[in-house]
Amino acid sequence: MTTQESAKAILEHVGGAGNISNLHHCSTRLRFSLADDSQADEAALKAVPGVIGVVKGASQTQVIVGSGVAEMYAAIEKLRGGNQAEAPTEKRPFSWKRFGGTIMDFVVSVFTPIIPAIAGAGIFKSLLVLASAMGWMDAASDNFKLLSAIPDAVFGFLPLLVAYTSAKKLNVNRPLALGLVGVLVFPAFTALSSQEGGVALFGLPVPVVAYNAQVFPAILAVLLLSVVERFFTKITWGPIRTFFVPLMCLIIVAPATIFLLGPLGSWLGTLLTGAMTGLYDTLGWVAIMLLAGVLPLIISVGMHKAFIPPTIATMAATGKDSFYLVASLAHNLSEAGSSLGVALRTKSPALRATALSGGISALFGITEPALYGVTLQNRRALIAVVSGSMSAGAYVGLTQVSAFATVSPGLASISMFIDAANPWNLLNAVIGLVIAVAVSFTVSMLIWRDDASGSVRALGDVTGSAVASANLRSPLSGEVIALSEVNDPVFSSGILGAGVAIRPTDGLVRAPISGVVTALLNSKHAIGIRGDDGVEVLVHIGIDTVQLAGGPFTTHVAVNDRVEAGQLVIEADLAAITAAGFDTVTPVLVVNSADYTVEIAGSGTITAGDALMNVNEKIKENANGTA
Template identity: 45%
Template sequence: MDHTQLASEILRQVGGTSNVVHLGHCATRLRFTLADDSKPDVEALKKVPGVLSVVKGAQFQVVVGNQVIEVFDEMQKLGDFGGDSRSAASSVQAPRPNGKKAGAVLLDFLVGVFQPLIPAMAGAGILKSLLLLLATFGWVDKTGQTYLILTFISGSVFYFLPILVALTVAAKLRVNHIVAAAAMSVLLFPDMTKMMTEGAQFLSFSITNVNYASQVFPSILGVLFYAYMEKLFTRISPKPIRVFFIPMMSLLLTVPFTLLVLGPVGFTLGTYLTSAVLFLFAHVGWVAVGILSALLPFIIATGMHKALTPYVVNSVTTSGREFLMLPALLAHNLSESAACFAVAIRTKDSGLRSLAVSSGISAMFGITEPALYGITLQKKRVLISIMIACFIGGSALGLFAVGGSTVVSPSLASISMFVDPEDGSKILLAIAGLLISFVASFILTLILWKEESLPAASVPEPQPEPEPRSALPTVPAAVLSKTHDNAPSLIELKQPVPGTVIALSDVRDEVFSTGAMGPGIAVVPSRGELYAPADGTIQMVFRTQHALAMELDGGAELLFHIGIDTVKLHGAGFDCQVKSGDRVKAGDLLMTFDVESIVAAGYDPVALTILTNKERYTVREAEPKQAAQGILAFVTPVPATV
């Protein structure tokens, strides 16, 4: 499914264009603010190829991995989702999400405000940390103009944060972002700042002297007030004069009120927030970093880590360093990466190995969602290993008093963010904490995690175009003709191959699709593993290993056939784990096969389980409740005829 199709299908499943109030994205997720949270079909969304997971919280989040930017761009072409601000004259108030609690609305607002700022702050912050690293080792002249100009590039982003925040708040509130930014620019206007230092008054009211450079909360409060003013004057202004009257009156009331009240309140709010976290760090000690790091898999999975972004931004911009969240993230990100590499080493599943390696690399560079949703939350022992490693590594970083200076997800690539120009050992201690987290997670996962005997179904591989019908193996007559007098009335069949079950009639081979070989089960495999669906005995393994025959306890006979026309592969990519005469239990691994190589060779990888003695038995599909318990179908005897 290409990006256009994926975007269209996601939009359809979340309730259509009319249900999307606002759309944003982060590194791997599409973040929706919806008018009605009851409209999305979550289960249908999870089945869309390309969707890794769906998270319902303050925002409705659809995880699509590293293709998020391309999918987001395609969705923007499908409708106006609040990504761009409108002019005051044409501003229309967005519908409010129904039934959301105040906390959820607040979190949604904060995410919408700070998420667009992350790229600029991350780029500027990493540049700043690299310059500090070069200066610490004496590789550049700190007094040279080249060095100073490069530091100005980084510093300007943080200095003008009040204006940048005004733009994102206005976009979130769907008001005129240019006028909103103009209103907040007064906070940094040189003549205004000079007057405040000398003692300024407005209508005999004293203006508090506050340095608003790099502040975020004063601007947030100021634009919130501006939004109400714009909407008020939009309602009461005569249409012929709206073009100048609305912005003029909004500026006239917003700027003085921000200087007198909202600015000082916002500055104090930011100070108290930072002080509260520092108080926690001072009294709970270095263990606080370890505890937070251990909880991050759950916090990130629900999107709640975004609620801490205002604190991190305020702490970095006011004190230059943050000692809780950024070190905790460093320990978590490297623990996720190491656990994925450990899974890749231990697993025999080529599909899982490929996912683990790619997720491990992404996590190493600060993007943990693929690892989190694809590996960690799916495997309890991996999750336990990561949490223990996070606590160990996070506690070590807390004990070392390592602080980050950049608002970006810590990673191997951004390790320079922990450079402290006043203490050259901090970068070495950060690397030590990184290694502790990585090694602990890797060893713990190797020890604790064991591959499940029957993994859950996952996203199916795409099927290639139909190929000519395969040369089917012939089951020996001795196998097909064997009878049993005491056949059980019902035999439960579990899903033999992880993947997506399709109708046998949809298989692109007439011998199978018409039922000529017998009734059965077809699965588009997501992993190259065949498991015994019930207890029985292996009767035959075919020379090319792409098929085998099994007799279930009670006499039903099954033929397992992997792929269409795959006999032409002459056994390449197939590895049978059993031999003729072996006794097997439900869930035992019978065969592994390389799905990717089958597809690459131009063959359909569909896995077939066919009941060959159809004159004595038939296959009945399980009910939904039974399917939820892992039972895919039942084999029942054909009633005897008189």
């Protein structure tokens, strides 16, 4: 399946272009902020080729696609028309969970775009330190000083980078935001405020703060700017709005930033730095060992992004980080070792390919393919990762390793541990790297077992034969047609699962299996049911009918409801669907068909409730590889 086809499928299963409030991506993930989170069909998204995993949070739906994320993002943006297709976010009752998710979404949106600049500058600086330590370049030479100015500029003007991303997230005037925050690092302002005796504005002394390499003053300034700009834009007469709104923003926000928000942001950065270093000072190497061990679970829900602001603040204040980045070294390389062990032991070609590519990516600091493709789906792989992470975390903690660049640790970025004053820092980091790979690889090789599908569901050995089966009944009356005849490549190619389609003669949609409703979108055009035997069924009424926004559909059940086979779940107005120009053909799919053999039982004309498919769990292998 091509990238364009996968992009189309992802777009459909997050609720369509109209449901996307914001879309951006990091190194491996598409990050969707949706107007209505319930429209994101997690099971269908996971079934799209190229999708490694899906994480649904309080404010964001993350679709993990690996190293091809840039191409997938571009394809989705082209399909949805970019930012012009953004939808207003639905107002919802306040909840602390949603509030926390909103804060996390803001943090991710502000800091993720600037990480490449910080990472590149940090590695550049570390390579210069290496060149100086090896005697290849004199640190007092003009060459060294001029080259050092390149990465130093990134950190020196970090407030401007943060101002830009904050303004973009808050949808305020970006040049105005840059101008306001630029005051804090403007040479004339810094010279005045730092001169002997200080400086005062109308008798008020200006606080003396070094704002270069700080992030929180800029965030607070842009937050206030967003409020002031929106207020004056709303009340200002149109013909004078162009200059009057920016003027009022400058008059109000600039002094507030100089006297209040700037010092407050600096204090907040100092507080977070103190908290990070305090935790390390209190628990020492134990803190790093524990953090490394739980990072797989933290990353799986996206909470690792919460470490970015204090890590950047710590790096700016002390020039190094001895906590999060060091623990990440232990975890990243353990993901690599565990996945490579799985690749050698598994008998599943698909899992072997996933584990091999994920393991290689993790070696270079990109862990999501290994984490979502292998670790989180298999307990044995997770045990191997935790074992390696904690072992390596204990070593790098005990030897007091520090990182000097804010970048994901791996082979390609190992220079981030170069310390001109302590050559052992890099050596101990390398030893920790080796421990992580060796321990996780060895544990993975020793304990790995897989079944015919390459997925481990329990720690015990898998034994037995075809142990589960289900008979799916037709949810509709009509004509059975082959899935390949459906006029949609997402369905006809079978990428969402094996099954058939029905050309309905009436719109009474009934449950094809007894179980629990797992998905029911607000558009009401599709329903997912997990059967009592674990079979996951998707009934998709019509093609592209998500665009009808639920108009022709009436639902009789809700998510998490218990349903019995034959129970009426949805009524569809087929005439209205046809009149709107949409096809009423209804695919009926076994979403997790990779774990089952699916036999088509119905053909020709069929009545709702008649046998449609027989589903049997695939024969599994036991520990010694025999059936």
